[in-house]
Amino acid sequence: MTATTIQVYGADWCRDCRRTKSQLDALGVDFDYIDLEQDEAAVEEAKRISGRMNIPVVVFPDGSHQVEPSNAEVEAKLQELALV
Secondary structure (H helix, E strand, O other): OOOOOEEEEEOOOOHHHHHHHHHHHHHOOOEEEEEOOOOHHHHHHHHHHHOOOOOOEEEOOOOOEEEOOOHHHHHHHHHHOOOO
16 A cells, blocks of 8 residues: 555445445546455454444545545545545
């Protein structure tokens, strides 16, 4: 993970996960997608980060995270970090 890499923990069946991925793609923001259906260890990591079972979990380069964020919340954080 580089200083500007965002991590998105999610699953293809999750509508909010697909929405967040689409938003990041549309904004041209690089991110690493961690598919929780394919990586059992990542499920535990997402739970450890967020403290709960909800997805997506979006981890930002500054170490902060959002759980089930709205598009507005994601964009505000990206602007705060000067990533858009």
